[in-house]
Amino acid sequence: MQERSFRYLTNLEEESQKGLALETVQKNPRLLTVPDFEYERTKPSLASLSNTASAIDFLRPLGEVGLAVVIFSSFVALLLVLRPLIYGVGGGPSLVGLVTGALPSIPRPSELAESYGINLASLVAIIPLTQVFSAFKKRVEAEQ
CATH class of the missing domain: 1.10.8 (Helicase, Ruva Protein; domain 3)
Known part of the structure; x- marks a missing residue:
């Protein structure tokens, strides 16, 4: 073997x-x-x-437990370093929250469409129409 x-x-x-x-x-x-x-x-x-x-x-x-000790200690070190960055310390804001809080918010697609006067429900009716048109076009092309 x-x-x-x-x-x-x-x-x-x-x-x-x-x-x-x-x-x-x-x-x-x-x-x-x-x-x-x-x-x-x-x-x-x-x-x-x-x-x-x-x-x-x-x-x-x-020794035999060296790898386990390194993995465990790196896990603890990452918790001690990353936890404050992601969740904050003592009830304060996290570093990630501070960075993302300074960025402008991204509007939801429905809010964006409505701000331009587009009703999303009316767009749903376009889908079957495009499918029928596509099938008709394929049939015409196949006959030629």
Whole structure:
């Protein structure tokens, strides 16, 4: 199984990437535990596997829970940074609210049409008329 998985990874290499599969497997040996048919099913790129293997290799000194710690801490950091930007702090306005509040409001289509004196209900009657006209035109063209 490991040989077939490694063979699949080396077949993903292009001329400019010779040795990348070996380097990727050295950084993340667990790639060899994935059956080759799973690689064929998901069709990952060697570049994405290499990037993931580099991240795992970088986090290896943190131990077995290193990846979980990084994911959890980045989630908490994003909450601490993004929450005030989106929702505001202490009942105050958010940064997004301040930016979007300074923009002019976009009128609803019905309000815009009515401001120009257009009744949207009358436009509905045009739809069947255009369909009948289109069918008639196609029939005339087909007869010619």
